[in-house]
Amino acid sequence: MLDRDVCRRARLARDARFDGQFFTAVRTTGIYCRPICPATPPQEGNVDYYPSAIEAARAGYRPCLRCRPDSAPGSPAWKGTDTTLERALRLIDAGALQDASLDRLCSRLGIGDRYLRALFQRRFGVSPKAYARYQQCLFAKQLLHQTRLPVTDIAYASGFRSLRRFNACFREYMGMAPSQLRRQAGTTTGGLTLHLAYRPPYAWPVMQRFLARRRIDGLEWIGDDHYGRSFTWQHTKGCFTAIHDPRRHGFRVTLELDDLSVMQPVVANIRRILDLDADTRAIETHLAGAAPGLPLIEGLRLPGTWSLFEAGVRAILGQQVSIDAAKRHVQMLVETLGPGFADSAGEQRRHFPGPESIAENELAFLRMPGARRETLRRFAAWYRDAPKVDDPAHWLALKGIGPWTVDYARLRGTSHPDIWLAGDLGVKQALGALESESRIDPQAAAPWRSYLTLQLWNR
Structure with a gap:
C-alpha cells in the first residue's frame, strides 16, 4: 500500500529516489506523471497515487508528455511476494508473449492460464495480454520521443506485427495517434540512442571496476564512463554501449541490432545487467539491520551477464x-x-x-x-x-x-536478488576480516542476499 503522505512529500521535492516507485494521477487533466515531473505540482486534493503505470492507465489516465513515464525506472517485480508473478513479468518483459502464446508462457511457468490471469487481475486489474500490450505501447512512446525511427519501424521494434494493430493499441492506451505524438515530441536523437534512467544513488565506480576486471577483449569494451558489449538474442545479433550520465540519473545507450523486432526485450536485458531498477535505498536500509557494523557501499548494483x-x-x-x-x-x-x-x-x-x-x-x-x-x-x-x-x-x-x-x-x-554464496572464497575472506562486533545474519538479509554478497566482495 502506498503511503499518501510519503508520496506527497516525494513529488513536491521531485525526489528522484522515488522515480518509478509510484505515479501521480491528476484528476483535472487526466494525466499521470512521475514524481520528478517538472510541471507545476497540482493541488493534493486533485491527485491520486498508483504503484504502477498500468494501474494509472486502467483508471483512465494518459501518460505525461513532459516527464515521460515510459522512461521511468521500473519497480522490482520481487517487491511483491509472488514469485510466480515475478517470473511471469520477467518473461513478458523478455518478449514471451510477442513470439509465443499465453499457453506457452503458462507451460514455462508450470501453471494454468486461469491461475495466471487471476494473478494479473489481482495485482494489476488487467489480463497478461493487456499488460504486455501496454508495456509495448510505453516502449513505443519512448522510441517516438527519443529516436528518429519511422513509425512503421517503431511498431515492429515494439513487438507489433501489424501497423494497423499498433495504431489502434496506441490510440487506446495513449489517447493519441503515434504520428501525433511524434510531432509533439520535438527534437530526437539520431540512430538507436535511448536514455535509460535509474533511481540514485548509483555506485558506478564500483560497477565499472567489477566489469573491467572481468572484461573479455572483443566481446566487451569499458572505460571510465561507459560499458559496452556484443550480444546475441534468439537469432539476432547486436551490440550496445552504455555511457553513464550521473546528472540525468541514467545511461545514454547506443544500440546496433540486426532485427528491430527484438528491441524491447534487448533493452529490458540491458536494464537488468546494469541493475537500473534496483531500489538501493530500501535494500541498504534492510541490510543495515541484518549486518550491523558492516560499512555499506551506497548505491551498489548487481553486475549482470548477458545470458x-x-x-x-x-x-x-x-x-x-x-x-x-x-x-x-x-x-x-x-x-x-x-x-x-x-x-x-x-x-x-x-x-x-x-x-x-x-x-x-x-x-x-x-x-x-x-x-x-x-x-x-x-x-x-x-x-x-x-x-x-x-x-x-x-x-x-x-x-x-x-x-x-x-x-x-x-x-x-538472471540478477536474482537473493543469492547467498556462503561457500565462496571471497565471501569467506571478507567475513573473516570483519571486526568481532560486526555480526552478519545472512538469513535476516533475505530477500536481498545477493547485494550482501556483493557488499562483501567489495570490502
Missing part, C-alpha cells in the same frame, strides 16, 4: 581458480570459438560462442583439467537440447556442476 548460458560457462570456467585465471579461460574460449564481426565504426568484435560450437569442440585449447572441459561440453550439450529451460536448478543433475556454480549463474545471469 544465463554465458553466466553458466563463466561459472564453470571459474571453478576453484582465481578471477584472473577464469578470465584467461573465457578469453581463450571467445577468441577460438566466438564468431567475429565488425561494428558500425569498423571495430573488430566477437560474439560469445553458442552452445552448439562449445558442445561439438574438444576444447583442447583450454589449459585446464580434462574433467572440467568435459563438464563444460556436457553443460553446452544440455543447453543446446533444452534452450527454453530457464531454471538453473536442473544443472545440478550434470556431473561437475554443484551449488556454487548454479548460484553464481543465478546471481549474474
Whole structure:
C-alpha cells in the first residue's frame, strides 16, 4: 500500500529516489506523471497515487508528455511476494508473449492460464495480454520521443506485427495517434540512442571496476564512463554501449541490432545487467539491520551477464581458480570459438560462442583439467537440447556442476536478488576480516542476499 503522505512529500521535492516507485494521477487533466515531473505540482486534493503505470492507465489516465513515464525506472517485480508473478513479468518483459502464446508462457511457468490471469487481475486489474500490450505501447512512446525511427519501424521494434494493430493499441492506451505524438515530441536523437534512467544513488565506480576486471577483449569494451558489449538474442545479433550520465540519473545507450523486432526485450536485458531498477535505498536500509557494523557501499548494483548460458560457462570456467585465471579461460574460449564481426565504426568484435560450437569442440585449447572441459561440453550439450529451460536448478543433475556454480549463474545471469554464496572464497575472506562486533545474519538479509554478497566482495 502506498503511503499518501510519503508520496506527497516525494513529488513536491521531485525526489528522484522515488522515480518509478509510484505515479501521480491528476484528476483535472487526466494525466499521470512521475514524481520528478517538472510541471507545476497540482493541488493534493486533485491527485491520486498508483504503484504502477498500468494501474494509472486502467483508471483512465494518459501518460505525461513532459516527464515521460515510459522512461521511468521500473519497480522490482520481487517487491511483491509472488514469485510466480515475478517470473511471469520477467518473461513478458523478455518478449514471451510477442513470439509465443499465453499457453506457452503458462507451460514455462508450470501453471494454468486461469491461475495466471487471476494473478494479473489481482495485482494489476488487467489480463497478461493487456499488460504486455501496454508495456509495448510505453516502449513505443519512448522510441517516438527519443529516436528518429519511422513509425512503421517503431511498431515492429515494439513487438507489433501489424501497423494497423499498433495504431489502434496506441490510440487506446495513449489517447493519441503515434504520428501525433511524434510531432509533439520535438527534437530526437539520431540512430538507436535511448536514455535509460535509474533511481540514485548509483555506485558506478564500483560497477565499472567489477566489469573491467572481468572484461573479455572483443566481446566487451569499458572505460571510465561507459560499458559496452556484443550480444546475441534468439537469432539476432547486436551490440550496445552504455555511457553513464550521473546528472540525468541514467545511461545514454547506443544500440546496433540486426532485427528491430527484438528491441524491447534487448533493452529490458540491458536494464537488468546494469541493475537500473534496483531500489538501493530500501535494500541498504534492510541490510543495515541484518549486518550491523558492516560499512555499506551506497548505491551498489548487481553486475549482470548477458545470458544465463554465458553466466553458466563463466561459472564453470571459474571453478576453484582465481578471477584472473577464469578470465584467461573465457578469453581463450571467445577468441577460438566466438564468431567475429565488425561494428558500425569498423571495430573488430566477437560474439560469445553458442552452445552448439562449445558442445561439438574438444576444447583442447583450454589449459585446464580434462574433467572440467568435459563438464563444460556436457553443460553446452544440455543447453543446446533444452534452450527454453530457464531454471538453473536442473544443472545440478550434470556431473561437475554443484551449488556454487548454479548460484553464481543465478546471481549474474538472471540478477536474482537473493543469492547467498556462503561457500565462496571471497565471501569467506571478507567475513573473516570483519571486526568481532560486526555480526552478519545472512538469513535476516533475505530477500536481498545477493547485494550482501556483493557488499562483501567489495570490502
